[in-house]
Amino acid sequence: MTSIHHHIPDHLLLAFASGNLSHPLAAAVASHVSMCLECRAALEAHQAIGGELIEASPDTALSRDMKSSVLAQLDLPEAPVPEYRRSGIYPAPVMEALKGRQPRWKKLGAGVRQCILSHGVEGSVRLLHIPPGMAVPDHGHSGLEMTLVLQGSFSDETGHFGVGDIEIADDDLEHTPVADQGTPCICLAATEAPLRFNAFLPRLLQPIFRI
Numbered sequence: 478m479t480s481i482h483h484h485i486p487d488h489l490l491l492a493f494a495s496g497n498l499s500h501p502l503a504a505a506v507a508s509h510v511s512m513c514l515e516c517r518a519a520l521e522a523h524q525a526i527g528g529e530l531i532e533a534s535p536d537t538a539l540s541r542d543m544k545s546s547v548l549a550q551l552d553l554p555e556a557p558v559p560e561y562r563r564s565g566i567y568p569a570p571v572m573e574a575l576k577g578r579q580p581r582w583k584k585l586g587a588g589v590r591q592c593i594l595s596h597g598v599e600g601s602v603r604l605l606h607i608p609p610g611m612a613v614p615d616h617g618h619s620g621l622e623m624t625l626v627l628q629g630s631f632s633d634e635t636g637h638f639g640v641g642d643i644e645i646a647d648d649d650l651e652h653t654p655v656a657d658q659g660t661p662c663i664c665l666a667a668t669e670a671p672l673r674f675n676a677f678l679p680r681l682l683q684p685i686f687r688i
Contacts, residue, residue, distance in 0.1 A: 501600035505623035620669030629662035
């Protein structure tokens with residue numbers, strides 16, 4: 478998609494390529510890469526370099542027990558892995574998290590809805606459906622937050638984000654994202670830690686909605 482203007486920083490692509498991103502952030506990166514030719518090419522370059530480094534590294538001798546264990550595992554029948562494809566606005570990594578189904582939305586109030594894809598000690602991944610002109614309450618962060626636009630667009634203090642764009646917010650950023658007029662904004666939001674809301678009511682409801 479040539480209209481994508483906000484991309485994954487190189488250090489996060491490298492962390493993703495080496496398997497060093499938490500599940501929530503990895504889900505957001507994988508989804509963006511599936512939509513963005515530029516970031517996909519950069520990721521493939523990192524993966525190619527990583528492969529060359531592995532090939533160039535010296536061989537390590539395995540103990541007899543470890544070698545037998547590895548060979549036994551190679552002989553095990555491979556369990557079939559479902560293959561998920563893009564469906565409508567939802568890229569393949571999102572469809573994998575949804576197990577091939579459409580989102581089951583739950584109301585948050587004021588027309589905003591969410592569908593939690595995962596939630597745990599590493600953070601959370603969710604879909605957000607925000608009506609045109611509606612603002613997400615002003616908040617800060619206790620870790621990274623990645624927000625990938627799947628439909629519509631939104632704007633905040635840092636700029637404008639359309640389909641395929643991803644915003645990377647850290648603990649230095651406090652912002653109030655507002656869905657632009659027109660099509661409802663649907664985003665994939667991945668967070669490492671709960672958001673820091675400034676208003677009392679969002680803080681009160683935060684444990685209930687697991688935001």
